[in-house]
Amino acid sequence: MKTLVITGGSRGIGLATAREFAAAGWSVVSVARRACAVAGAHHVAADLSDPGWAERHGEELRAAVAGSDTIALVHNAGLLTRDSVASVTQATLREVLQVNLLACVQLDQLLLPRMGPGSAIVYVGSTLGEKAVAGSCAYVVSKHALVGLARATAQDLAGRRIHSVCVCPGFTDTGMLRDHVGGEPAVLAAIAAGSTFGRLVEPEEIARVILFCATNPSVNGAVIHANLGQIER
Numbered sequence: 001m002k003t004l005v006i007t008g009g010s011r012g013i014g015l016a017t018a019r020e021f022a023a024a025g026w027s028v029v030s031v032a033r034r035a036c037a038v039a040g041a042h043h044v045a046a047d048l049s050d051p052g053w054a055e056r057h058g059e060e061l062r063a064a065v066a067g068s069d070t071i072a073l074v075h076n077a078g079l080l081t082r083d084s085v086a087s088v089t090q091a092t093l094r095e096v097l098q099v100n101l102l103a104c105v106q107l108d109q110l111l112l113p114r115m116g117p118g119s120a121i122v123y124v125g126s127t128l129g130e131k132a133v134a135g136s137c138a139y140v141v142s143k144h145a146l147v148g149l150a151r152a153t154a155q156d157l158a159g160r161r162i163h164s165v166c167v168c169p170g171f172t173d174t175g176m177l178r179d180h181v182g183g184e185p186a187v188l189a190a191i192a193a194g195s196t197f198g199r200l201v202e203p204e205e206i207a208r209v210i211l212f213c214a215t216n217p218s219v220n221g222a223v224i225h226a227n228l229g230q231i232e233r
């Protein structure tokens, strides 16, 4: 049996990815605060910002993947805040790092003992994993660290036939982006104009990249950008 375990399967890229894998015959387990709308998906109702979530939900997660020899573990849940190096609080930095980075390691450690050859770990990074913009300090830091985690995962799992990839979306049309710009159509249009295709990425496009990466071990250790080509200024 093949099982997708995805964090943040309740909306945006995570929901699109859950749908993509389900259509390809995978069972779906989503870890998020809200449920995943894919029929038959197992919902683990966890708040990843709580460092104790893994202890509380470990047994449930292990039971949810029982009988699966192939697991695609997709670390997708993310938190984007507006802050800067001069203003970011310790509390914000800790929360963003907990959701975007530490929860990934917690989940890796929970499931790696259950992951057989052919399994994969996909970290959902960001364009901001390899470059920075002003005003998103905690997020930029967390996504840079995620690139390192993906590369370290590929090295540390050598010989186990489990591969690891970091997929870095560009501006994608989801609640995260819309919330971040306050739903301003003019701002969204300006962002879209910054892509060589003159539009935002659709969550389904990222979902297809994630499925490709999860099922192609040749990309082990790679950082794959999926941003429609951003216009450099």
Ligand SMILES: NC(=O)c1ccc[n+]([C@@H]2O[C@H](COP(=O)([O-])OP(=O)(O)OC[C@H]3O[C@@H](n4cnc5c(N)ncnc54)[C@H](OP(=O)(O)O)[C@@H]3O)[C@@H](O)[C@H]2O)c1
Residues within 6 Å of the ligand: 007, 008, 009, 010, 011, 012, 013, 014, 031, 032, 033, 034, 035, 046, 047, 048, 049, 050, 075, 076, 077, 078, 079, 080, 099, 124, 125, 126, 127, 168, 169, 170, 171, 172, 173, 174, 175, 176, 177
């Ligand atoms: N959209 C973009 O332009 C863009 C660009 C680059 C990278 N990305 C990355 O792509 C990934 C998905 O982003 P998205 O745009 O689809 O965002 P989204 O629409 O805001 O969805 C975020 C998901 O993360 C989950 N999540 C957030 N905080 C959580 C918490 N404390 N505990 C458990 N789950 C939590 C949410 O589930 P609940 O709220 O139900 O808990 C939700 O399903 C993120 O890692 C993001 O950084 C997005």
